[in-house]
Amino acid sequence: MRILTKGMLFVPLITAVCIAQVSYAKKEDSLELNKSCVKLYPLAAGDTDADLISLYTQMCDKTNRKNQALLSGLQIQIAQKYQAQGYNLKALQAVAQLRNQNISTPEMTDAEFLAGTAISQNALNHMRTVELRSLSEEAYQPAKILVDTIRFAQPVAQNRETAFSENAYNKKKSNKKAPPKIAAVKKTKAEAPKSAAAKAPKTNRTTAPAVKESAEKASNSSPFETFNKK
Structure with missing residues (x-):
């Protein structure tokens, strides 16, 4: 119950x-x-x-x-x-x-x-x-202006982030352009010995006849000439 x-x-x-x-x-x-x-x-x-x-x-x-x-x-x-x-x-x-x-x-x-x-x-x-x-030309132009205005009106913290990213992007671009300059320097250094080597034969050609003439004079001259002059 x-x-x-x-x-x-x-x-x-x-x-x-x-x-x-x-x-x-x-x-x-x-x-x-x-x-x-x-x-x-x-x-x-x-x-x-x-x-x-x-x-x-x-x-x-x-x-x-x-x-x-x-x-x-x-x-x-x-x-x-x-x-x-x-x-x-x-x-x-x-x-x-x-x-x-x-x-x-x-x-x-x-x-x-x-x-x-x-x-x-x-x-x-x-x-x-x-x-x-896609957007028509009449609609795209004001939309682009709006996007640009939003970009300039973004919060301060967001501005700092975008500025930092842009600086990083510019640094990457400058680093990418650096290797061609180094290659150019290497080429000039590599070409320097070739130019020196190219100049070397010219100097040898000009000095070689002079050495031969002095040797011929020395062979033709008599050792008794000095006594004859006296």
Whole structure:
């Protein structure tokens, strides 16, 4: 009997837990903004993310509507959230709304840049994989300018790395050019004995007749000539 009573107690607990989980899941699935809030912020239409709805709910709260600094901060967070979740067009629209209010922050610019980069990357991937083509001339020129601008605007640490790699590359190029110079020096050194050897016979030819003439004079002269002169 005790075993049966314990089992009868556990069954209702398990069913209650299951019902609670199902109801919580339904609440998450049906998480939506009020229609009045969507009218104030049409960009929120169709959003079901809990964080986004929480941010919009704070913006729609009557007590927060007069706090312009709070509303601007919430809008910036919404733009960042859109960009992080891959809703890049909504992120750009959120940033555009802030700029229309003469609001500009680095966080906005980062979200705008990342959203625009993601859109361009998706378009390029579609072009290469689906349409099987390269960039047109009209599209390539601004893309090249963007790449050059990104290169000049890269972080300081990245600038140091690229400068170091460029210096290493230049050193490798200079080292590759060095062997021909050494070979040229070796050639000149090797040619030096040949030139000396080439000059040697000329000197011997000029001195040889003089030696023969002196020898002939010595043979023709008499040893008694000195006494005859006296």
